[in-house]
Amino acid sequence: MSSGEAAFIAALRGLVSHPAARGLADDCAVLEFGGETLIVTHDMMVEGVHWLPEQDPADVAWKLLATNLSDLAAKGAEPIGVLLGYTLTEDNARFAAGLGEALAHFAVPLLGGDTVRSPGAQTVGLTALGRATCKPVPSRSSARAGDSVWITGPVGAAMLGFEALSSGNPSADTSVYRRPVPRLAEGRALAPLVTAMMDVSDGLLLDASRLAEASGVTLALDPRAIPLPADLPNERARDALSWGDDYELLFTLPSGAVPPCRAHRIGTVLPRGDAPLLLGEAPPAGPLGFEHC
Ligand SMILES: Nc1ncnc2c1ncn2[C@@H]1O[C@H](COP(=O)(O)OP(=O)(O)O)[C@@H](O)[C@H]1O
Ligand SMILES: Cc1ncc(C[n+]2csc(CCOP(=O)(O)OP(=O)(O)O)c2C)c(N)n1
Ligand SMILES: [Mg+2]
Incomplete structure (x- = not known):
């Protein structure tokens, strides 16, 4: 098998037959169980890959919960509870404090987890359980030619926050990078209306091309319509995507159709052409997003 995230997930697809797995091509598993529809997701974070070693562990805990709740938001789900996988460090109290703050903020109960010691970089993981609020549960695979493409807010603020933290700029607002806010209310409001939905974790261009591939369509994005942070330098616009x-x-x-929450129209769905994604007139050149390789 070739190395890298995409190749490994492609190999795992050969092991998957349960419909709840959605072919490992969605943000969450969608499991019919006891008359309910459970929405289940698990995301991991690693020191040096997902956060800077000098960051406050309280912010790491917040981000771990928020990024998993973001996957639930993309399915319009209401959180039920979470399980934490934790590697011990020198400062476990700050992580616990930040987790407590985030759990209270998002009104989500901690249900259990596991704790280990490890000789390597700290790794943390979280499983989030949710309940579907509408059926069908939105997927990445139901966008249709003629639909409009929307996003709930700007892309690129986390990049600026990361760069400010890395360069030790004390006056910059780094909160979007350190403490993202999952769009739970927006996801619930949108779920009955959307033809397809996902959250943007790996970069707008990569995630949009994944939605296009899952739906068998081409997404044509208008670069001038994509919302960017007010303080983004012009020359960083392509990086923000x-x-x-x-x-x-x-x-x-x-x-x-008009979204019931703040959102920006950024493009149109076309019948599938040669490429899954157009940025302006042509497929985007250069990297589309973040991949573990
Ligand atoms: N180690 C793994 N085992 C099983 N499924 C996995 C694994 N890694 C990723 N997946 C699945 O592959 C799909 C894509 O994963 P990913 O890109 O991480 O999604 P997301 O950005 O929503 O977290 C998802 O359905 C996810 O559940
Ligand atoms: C220290 C540090 N370096 C680089 C990044 C950039 N980065 C790392 S992972 C990632 C994307 C999200 O991570 P992933 O594990 O792919 O989450 P998933 O898509 O599975 O939700 C980004 C933008 C970062 N967040 N922190
Ligand atoms: Mg993931």
């Missing part, structure tokens, strides 16, 4: 860590919701609506 592919850096990632944005945690906004990307969704498609039938032509003419």
